[in-house]
Amino acid sequence: MPFDGTVEPTEADCVLVFSADVPAYLFRLCGLNQVKLGSRQKDQPIGRAQHLVFAMLRREPNGTWAIVEPSPKFIEQLVTKS
Numbered sequence: 001m002p003f004d005g006t007v008e009p010t011e012a013d014c015v016l017v018f019s020a021d022v023p024a025y026l027f028r029l030c031g032l033n034q035v036k037l038g039s040r041q042k043d044q045p046i047g048r049a050q051h052l053v054f055a056m057l058r059r060e061p062n063g064t065w066a067i068v069e070p071s072p073k074f075i076e077q078l079v080t081k082s
Helices: 072-078
Strands: 005-009 014-018 025-030 038-040 053-059 065-068
Touching: 053 072
Parallel strands: none
Antiparallel strands: 005 014, 005 038, 014 025, 025 053, 053 065
């Protein structure tokens, strides 16, 4: 986890990651195995993946979500080998 937050499953075999630390953003991860759901602390693993599909979404002023390109630094924080 790049920050304290919550991991919830979706109907599409993916998870959503969100946090009060970054309330305007939502992260969708697909392709994970051994997923750890619920509250997670910064630096705790979310799961493992051979091929990870990742989307970062930002809440727009009208309440909808738009896909945005994450910074390389954020991706580095999110994806680590253990």
